[in-house]
Amino acid sequence: MIALLIRDLRLALRAGGGFGLGLSFFLIVVVLVPFGVGAEAAVLARIAPGILWVAALLAALLSLDRIFALDFEDGALPLLATAPVPLEAVALVKALAHWLTTGLPLVVAAPALGVLLQMESGAYGTLIGSLALGTPALSLIGAFGAALTVGVRRGGLLLSLLVLPLYIPTLIFGAEAVRRGAAGLDAGTPLLLLAGITLGCLAALPIATALVLRINLR
Amino acid sequence: MLTVTDLACARGGQVVLERVSFTVVAGTALVLRGPNGVGKTTLLRVLAGLQPALAGSYEYPTDQSAYASHADGVKSTLTVAENLGFWAAVYRQDLTEQVYAAFNLGALRDRMAGTLSAGQKRRLGLARLAVIDRKVLFLDEPTVSLDAASVQLFRAFLDRHLNAGGVAVLATHIDLGLAAPALDLSRFQAVPTADEAFL
Numbered sequence: 001m002i003a004l005l006i007r008d009l010r011l012a013l014r015a016g017g018g019f020g021l022g023l024s025f026f027l028i029v030v031v032l033v034p035f036g037v038g039a040e041a042a043v044l045a046r047i048a049p050g051i052l053w054v055a056a057l058l059a060a061l062l063s064l065d066r067i068f069a070l071d072f073e074d075g076a077l078p079l080l081a082t083a084p085v086p087l088e089a090v091a092l093v094k095a096l097a098h099w100l101t102t103g104l105p106l107v108v109a110a111p112a113l114g115v116l117l118q119m120e121s122g123a124y125g126t127l128i129g130s131l132a133l134g135t136p137a138l139s140l141i142g143a144f145g146a147a148l149t150v151g152v153r154r155g156g157l158l159l160s161l162l163v164l165p166l167y168i169p170t171l172i173f174g175a176e177a178v179r180r181g182a183a184g185l186d187a188g189t190p191l192l193l194l195a196g197i198t199l200g201c202l203a204a205l206p207i208a209t210a211l212v213l214r215i216n217l218r
Numbered sequence: 219m220l221t222v223t224d225l226a227c228a229r230g231g232q233v234v235l236e237r238v239s240f241t242v243v244a245g246t247a248l249v250l251r252g253p254n255g256v257g258k259t260t261l262l263r264v265l266a267g268l269q270p271a272l273a274g275s276y277e278y279p280t281d282q283s284a285y286a287s288h289a290d291g292v293k294s295t296l297t298v299a300e301n302l303g304f305w306a307a308v309y310r311q312d313l314t315e316q317v318y319a320a321f322n323l324g325a326l327r328d329r330m331a332g333t334l335s336a337g338q339k340r341r342l343g344l345a346r347l348a349v350i351d352r353k354v355l356f357l358d359e360p361t362v363s364l365d366a367a368s369v370q371l372f373r374a375f376l377d378r379h380l381n382a383g384g385v386a387v388l389a390t391h392i393d394l395g396l397a398a399p400a401l402d403l404s405r406f407q408a409v410p411t412a413d414e415a416f417l
Contacts, residue, residue: 002307011296074289074294075289078268079285079290082266083305083308218268
C-alpha cells in the first residue's frame with residue numbers, strides 16, 4: 001500500500017503529473033479577485049472566507065479525473081484489481097495521494113492568500129483548521145466520482161456534475177467556520193460538522209469507490 | 219491445476235461463450251484460438267476475476283493468478299526499475315537481477331519507460347510477470363509488438379515457468395512453438411436464441 005502511495009506521489013511530482021495544478025489555480029483565482037471586485041479592504045475582508053473556500057473546492061475538482069483515469073487508460077487498474085491488495089485500500093490510498101498533492105498544499109498556501117484578501121486576523125486559525133478538516137472529504141468524494149466516470153472518455157463534465165452537489169455541505173460548513181472566526185465568534189460547531197463529514201466519507205466512500213471500480217472494470 | 223467447468227461469459231451484455239470446459243494440469247500451457255471477437259479476452263478476464271461468469275465455475279489455487287493484457291500498466295514517467303519495483307512491493311517479492319537478464323532490460327533500468335520503444339515497453343510489461351512470480355498466468359496477446367529475439371526471451375520465460383510447475387492460458391495469434399494444446403473457442407460460441415434475436 002505504501003508502495004502505491006509512493007508511486008502515485010512520484011507520478012504526480014514528475015513531468016505532466018498535475019502536482020501544482022490545483023495550487024496554481026487556487027493562487028490565480030484568489031489573486032484575481034481583488035482586481036475583479038476592487039481593492040476596498042472592507043469588501044474583500046467580508047468575502048474572503050467564501051472566496052478562499054470556493055477556490056479551494058474548484059482547485060480540488062480540477063485534478064479529480066486524474067485519480068483513476070490515467071491508470072485505467074494504460075491498463076494499470078485491472079492489474080491493481082487482480083493484485084493481492086484490497087481494492088478498497090487502493091481507493092483509499094488514491095484519495096490520500098490526491099489529498100497530499102492537492103489538499104495539503106492548499107491548506108499551507110491559504111493563510112498567505114488570506115493576507116491578500118485582507119482577511120480578519122482572528123480567522124487564520126479557523127481557515128487552516130477548516131481546510132485541514134474539510135479537504136480530505138473533497139478528495140474522498142472526488143475519488144468516488146472519478147471511479148464512477150472512469151470508463152468515460154473526457155468524463156470531466158460528468159464528473160463535475162456528479163461531484164459538485166456532494167461538495168456543497170463541505171463548502172457550507174467550511175466557509176461558515178472561517179466566517180465565524182473572522183467575526184470573532186465560536187467556530188466549534190461548523191468545524192465539528194466538517195470533521196463529521198470527513199469521517200463519514202472516510203468510513204463509507206472507499207468501499208463504495210471499490211464497488212464502483214469493480215463494476216466499471218467488467 | 220486449473221479446471222474450468224461449463225463456463226459461460228458475456229461481453230457488453232451479450233453472451234459470447236457457453237459451456238466452456240477444460241483442464242490445464244500443472245506444468246502445461248493452453249493456447250486459446252479463434253477469430254477476432256470470439257471471446258478470448260473475455261474468457262481470460264473472467265478467469266482472472268475481473269468480471270463475473272454468467273454460469274459455470276472455474277477453480278485454481280487462490281492468490282496464485284496473474285493477468286496480463288496488451289495494456290501493461292507501464293508508467294511512462296517512472297524508470298524501468300521503478301516500474302518493476304512497484305509491482306515487486308505490491309506482491310511482496312524481491313526484484314532480482316535475473317528478471318532484468320531474462321527480459322534483456324539490464325541496460326535500460328534507469329531509462330524513463332516513456333522513452334522506450336513499443337517492444338521494449340512490452341518486455342517491461344512481461345517482466346512484471348517474472349517479478350510477481352505467480353503460478354497461474356492468464357496472458358492476452360503477450361507477444362504483440364515483440365521482435366523475434368524478444369519472443370524467444372518470452373518463450374524461455376514461459377518454459378521456465380512451466381518447468382517450475384506453473385500453468386498458463388494464452389490468447390495468441392502467432393505460433394510460439396510451445397508444445398501446448400490449442401483450444402478453438404469457436405466451438406463454444408453462444409448461439410443467440412430466438413428471443414434474444416428480437417430484443
